[in-house]
Structure formats: structure tokens, C-alpha cells
Amino acid sequence: MTPSLTLFDKLWQEHCIQSDASGEDLLLIDRILLHERTGAVALEALREKGREVKTPAHVFCTMDHIVSNRPGRTRNEARTPGGDVFISSTRESAARSGVTLIDIDDARQGIVHVMAPELGIVQPGVSIVCPDSHTCSLGAFGALAWGIGSSAAEHALATQTLKQKKPANMRVTLKGALQPGVYAKDIVLALIAQVGAGAAANHAVEFTGEGVRQMSMEGRMTLCNMAVEFAAFTALIAPDEKTFEYLAGREFAPTGAQFDEALSWWRDLASDEEAAFDKDIILDTDALAPQISWGVSPEQSGGIDQTLPLMTDLPAEKEKAVENALAYMGLQPGQRLLGEAVDGAFIGSCTNGRIEDLRAAASILKGNQISPDVKAICVPGSQAVKRQAEEEGIAEIFKQAGFEWGEPGCGYCFYAGGDTFAPGARVVSSTNRNFEGRQGPGVRTHLCSPATVAASAIAGVIADPREAGGVRPV
Secondary structure (H helix, E strand, O other), rough: OOOOOOOHHHHHHHHEEEEEOOOOOEOOOEEEEEOOOEEEEEHHHHHOOOOOOEEEEEEEEOOOEEEEOOOOOOOOOEEOHHHHHHHHHHHHHHHHHOEEEOOOOOOEEHHHHHHHHOOOOOOOOOOEOOOOOHHHHHHHOOEEEEEEEOOHHHHHHHOOOEEEEOOOEEEEEEOOOOOOOOOOHHHHHHHHHHHHHOOOOOOEEEEEOOOHOOHHHHHHHHHHHHHHHHOOOEOOOOOOHHHHHHHOOOOOOOOHHHHOOOHHHHHOOOOOOOOOOOOEEEEEOOOOOOEOOOOOOOOEEEEOOEEEHHHHOOOHHHHHHHHHHHHOOOOOOOEEEEEOOOEEEEEEEEOOOOOHHHHHHHHHHHHOOOOOOOOOEEOOEEHHHHHHHHHHHHHHHHHOOEOOOOOOOOOOOOOOOOOOOOOOOOEOOOOOOOOOOOOOOOOOOOOOOOOHHHHHHHEEEEEOOOOOOOOOOO
């Protein structure tokens, strides 16, 4: 009898070339994504060793991590001091190796995890790696996607394979519906707060349940994106008709008869009904409030209307971490976050820089002005998102409200030098990480949904998006 398998088991089995006595498997890698911060390093290291890229047609490189977000940026303009060297080196290495380069002035340019789905580079069933931890975002399409380092990228480029020990399986079931003002970002912050930042270590997480099926592809990508924040090897969601509809007509997706042939395989990509998971978690979303982080880890999050924990209520092993987090954030045990003054607001990143994220924020910003005390910035996740937002009038809503409207890239999500928020600034942010200095030296980051960012930017204090007009349903 054929054993029941999870979706992750099936994808791993499909790509496993051989296993060795150490317990590691040699996997076939279908697609490799690169960006200018680490891609140039891997390509140049390969050249110095006299090796070539094995399958250049399967390698895609974009400019996103250190490019300037300034409107009207030049072709060589970087945020990071000296970053222009990475840009020019990536350009030269990509041309020499024959990989597809999506340059700064390319109409397809964008953050790697936003651009890849838009172009149909990621598809159900493929294995795809990138030297970036948030590559797990792409598992939303039923792909086997994970982040790697530069040396592993070099190996994958040269051989189209990687050795990897197979992780265990975890299932996260979303039970219930979402209320207005609550989004995928809120779900995943609540999940991490509940299970802990290390709960999925050495596991592949499959998100499932009616809550997942009701989500758009953008929402699913947000879920999978944040899986690495509770230590998952990767995350994935079984593809369905929403997935197929999203991919149809994309530049690198199959077309015609090939698309129909792909569909016949894609529709079978799901966990068997009797498949066993090593860990099972159920999250009830019916009564979930908008979430916001209060510390220096996504685990340190809670409902926006809750009070911060009291030290006396904490397990002894967490007291010091919470004490340090509150000290950095300039907060007190037991206080409420609602009404706390903010200095900055950011919407963008590979977590929440897609068109639905901008629409959710714009529905609150429309007809309003941000507080004069708030520096507010929106960076669309890609040129395609930027164009669509401009065509729909969303960009104008942001600008009229007082937001800066930037060029696509990873700036303001992680600090790599250049422009940022002022030291000590309290910032509501739609990004994915809130450790000390993530958005700049001394910057205090509160992770939340784009809707919460917008509501707080208007109020000038941390605010509940459910009390703002025009909240879009999920």
C-alpha cells in the first residue's frame, strides 16, 4: 500500500535525486533567484573558480536590496554607501553568465519575492531557491521554496542541485473567518505570538483550512513570507483555482496546451487525506483583533487593544528578554499601545508591498491627512504594483495624504545605510522583522498590517484600523 504523504513529502520526493548515509538528500533545483546584494557574490565566485552556470535559462536576478527608493533614481543609484559597486558587478556578472537580469530600469523590476510570482517564474511543484530568507513566500503557490546562503547559491548555480536534510512536517490550520480590519499579517503575528519564534525550527509548514482558501494569493504570500519568523525551513499552501487563475498569462508561465498539461499535474498537488504531520496547530481566527508587535521579535506581539504583559505574569525564562525589549522600545509593562505617539509609518516590503496591501491602506487614507509629526513612506513591491496603483488612483491617495511615494526595493525594511528613520523614532511598519536596528540605528519598529499603519499615520498615534473609515474586507 502506498503511504499517505504530505504535500511537502511529495515535492521533496519529486526532487530527490539520491540520499546518502549522513541523512542528507541531493535535490534537483528547478529555479534560482538572485539579487544584487548576494547574487553578484555567487556569480563572481563561480567565475573565479572557472565554473559556469549550468542552466542560465533557469536563473533570474533582480535589483532590489540596496537600490535607492528615491523617486527618479538613476540607473546606478544605491541606498547603501558604495552599493553602486554591487549593482555594476551584478550587471556584469549576469551578462557574462547569460542569466536573466531584471535591471533597475526594467519595467519588471521589483523585490525578488514580489517579482517572481508576477512573472510566473514560481509555479506549483517547482523547487526554487534564493539567497534570501523570505524565499518561503513563494510556497504560497505550492512550490518547494527556501532561502539559502551565497555559498549554497554558488553550488546550485554550478550544479542545479543542493544537499539538504529533510525537515519534519507541521500543519497550521486556520479555523474561522476574518473580521473587517483583520488581515493575513494579523493572523501570522498572532500565530507567532502563540507558538513562539522557534516553534517551527527544522519543520516545513503547510497552511491549510477554510481561512486559507478564502484568502487571495497576496494574503497567502504574506502568510508564507512570515513563516521564517517562527523558524520554519519553508512554508507552503496547496494550489487551487485561485493559484491557477493568478498564473495564467504570466510571462514565464506555461501557455496553451502546456498550461492545460501543467494544470492536470498542479491539481493533484495536495496532502493526502490521511497524511501524518509531526506537529499540528489550529488557530481560531473568528475573534482575532488587529495585531501589533511591542518588542523586538514578532513573537512579542498581541492584539492592538491589549495591554503589554506584566513582568509578574511572565515565565522566569522570558523575563529578561521582555525587560530588554521594553527598554529598547521605550515602553512599560502593563501599558496600552493604543494612543502611543508614532514618528514614522512605512508600507512596503516583500511581506506587504503588493497591490492588495496598498488598496487596504488607501481605503483608510482616502480623504485624510497624516499627522504632521509623522514621516510616512510607501514603497510598492514592484514596478508592476507601482503602475497598477498609479492607474487605480491609489498613488494619488497616498501622496495627497502626505506619504512619500518611492521606487520598488527593500529599503526601509532593513537598514543597509543611507536614508532611514531618525534614531529612536517609533515606526509602525508593514515589514517582517523588528529586531533592534532593523530599520535603522535605534529605530523602534512595530510590525502590523498596512491598514494599521495607515490608521496610525493619520492619528499620529498607534490606532485601531477598525475605527477608521473605509476598511476593506479581506
